[in-house]
Amino acid sequence: MSKVVLVTGANSGIGLALCERLLSHDAEGLQLCLACRNMQRAQAARSALLASHPRAQVALLQMDTSSISSVIAAAQEVKLRYNRLDCLYLNAGIMPNPQFDIRAFFRGLFSSRVVSMFATAEGILTQKDGLTADGLQEVFTTNLFGHFVLVRELEPLLCHAGLTSQLIWTSSSNAHRSAFSMGDIQHRRGTQPYSSSKYASDLLSLALNTHYNKRGLYSSVICPGFVMTSLTYGILPSFPTFLWTLFMPIFWLIRILTNTFTLTPYNGAEALFWLFKQKPESLDPQAKYHSLTSGLGRNYTQARRMDVDLHTSQDLFEKLLQLETEVDRVCSSAADGRTAYSTTCL
Numbered sequence: 557m558s559k560v561v562l563v564t565g566a567n568s569g570i571g572l573a574l575c576e577r578l579l580s581h582d583a584e585g586l587q588l589c590l591a592c593r594n595m596q597r598a599q600a601a602r603s604a605l606l607a608s609h610p611r612a613q614v615a616l617l618q619m620d621t622s623s624i625s626s627v628i629a630a631a632q633e634v635k636l637r638y639n640r641l642d643c644l645y646l647n648a649g650i651m652p653n654p655q656f657d658i659r660a661f662f663r664g665l666f667s668s669r670v671v672s673m674f675a676t677a678e679g680i681l682t683q684k685d686g687l688t689a690d691g692l693q694e695v696f697t698t699n700l701f702g703h704f705v706l707v708r709e710l711e712p713l714l715c716h717a718g719l720t721s722q723l724i725w726t727s728s729s730n731a732h733r734s735a736f737s738m739g740d741i742q743h744r745r746g747t748q749p750y751s752s753s754k755y756a757s758d759l760l761s762l763a764l765n766t767h768y769n770k771r772g773l774y775s776s777v778i779c780p781g782f783v784m785t786s787l788t789y790g791i792l793p794s795f796p797t798f799l800w801t802l803f804m805p806i807f808w809l810i811r812i813l814t815n816t817f818t819l820t821p822y823n824g825a826e827a828l829f830w831l832f833k834q835k836p837e838s839l840d841p842q843a844k845y846h847s848l849t850s851g852l853g854r855n856y857t858q859a860r861r862m863d864v865d866l867h868t869s870q871d872l873f874e875k876l877l878q879l880e881t882e883v884d885r886v887c888s889s890a891a892d893g894r895t896a897y898s899t900t901c902l
């Protein structure tokens with residue numbers, strides 16, 4: 557029986573490279589569904605995949621993870637099209653308006669934390685976040701909450717007696733506990749919404765395992781390493797893309813120090829692809845699976861323990877459930893024509 561796999565943010569970067577790798581592994585035994593916000597870009601990605609795998613089954617789904625109504629509509633469509641989902645990749649993500657602290661970068665270069673700075677970007681990156689049309693924080697909603705709502709909506713397709721399914725989150729080694737606050741899960745008040753949203757996805761994955769393992773659903777988290785994609789190019793917007801290419805020899809040298817410089821989307825998708833081939837029951841719910849590339853260019857996956865605990869993960873899960881109920885209430889009162897209030901108070 558063919559496996560049904562849905563990938564969010566599949567039209568570019570790591571998501572698209574993953575689709576290519578999945579099809580190269582098993583073009584005919586998969587029903588691949590690319591969930592994207594922009595259908596033109598989605599169509600281009602589908603054509604590229606079909607050019608190298610003409611017999612593959614590749615479907616498209618319109619979904620904007622920053623819009624809760626779009627996520628709910630997309631989930632309804634999935635439920636009409638498929639009767640089960642084997643693997644759901646929660647990969648779409650943004651890092652808007654990044655501010656790169658050059659001084660901190662040069663200080664870091666000549667300090668003992670140089671390797672960790674290149675691996676995690678700790679202390680050198682902040683972002684300016686915005687609000688979605690629903691009044692939620694944009695990074696939180698796109699990277700985490702939209703995906704949470706998607707998982708909840710797709711529960712009937714993911715939880716089947718006697719069968720297992722997988723959730724696989726594209727997190728980051730930029731996920732730091734210090735950037736996340738349980739009193740401000742959307743990160744309204746801080747300057748590191750990206751790090752906060754990725755730390756929250758690490759916590760949420762653990763909580764999802766606690767709640768859903770008994771129903772056959774398993775969740776894992778990966779870090780693709782540092783990959784050259786449009787997300788990365790956005791960090792130095794005044795830098796033309798070709799200048800990044802000129803830095804490649806330096807990056808290859810850095811790769812000798814830290815194998816986290818995977819650099820290409822193909823390498824970055826290593827852990828995503830590796831997890832797909834594992835038995836979900838055999839995976840460690842407290843581990844983050846890192847895509848790594850050695851100095852000689854060998855790709856491998858390594859599990860590293862995450863800085864998460866069950867109690868905090870459970871607290872976050874409950875807060876997300878509350879937020880889901882609130883958003884639902886606001887949306888239905890707006891649909892009824894009653895006065896809708898902004899979700900900024902949530």
Ligand SMILES: NC(=O)C1=CN([C@@H]2O[C@H](COP(=O)(O)OP(=O)(O)OC[C@H]3O[C@@H](n4cnc5c(N)ncnc54)[C@H](OP(=O)(O)O)[C@@H]3O)[C@@H](O)[C@H]2O)C=CC1
Pocket residue numbers: 564565566567568569570571591592593594597619620621622623647648649650698726727728729779780781782783784785786787788
């Ligand atoms: N590049 C890196 O070094 C690292 C990346 N990551 C993570 O990897 C994931 C993939 O990013 P990457 O491939 O690098 O970057 P890209 O920008 O190439 O890919 C991001 C994908 O997410 C999609 N997306 C963004 N916002 C939304 C939305 N609201 N609804 C639906 N889709 C959306 C984008 O669609 P569109 O084309 O329409 O913008 C795009 O397809 C992200 O979660 C990122 O945080 C983690 C660690 C390192």
Ligand SMILES: CC(C)=CCC[C@@H](C)[C@H]1CC[C@H]2C3=C(CC[C@]12C)[C@@]1(C)CCC(=O)[C@@H](C)[C@@H]1CC3
Pocket residue numbers: 656673674675676677680681727728729730781782788791792803806
């Ligand atoms: C131009 C030169 C010579 C160096 C580039 C320095 C930084 C732009 C670069 C160093 C470490 C990188 C990094 C990321 C972005 C670009 C850097 C800050 C990430 C934050 C990208 C997104 C992630 O999720 C992280 C895992 C990356 C960590 C490393």
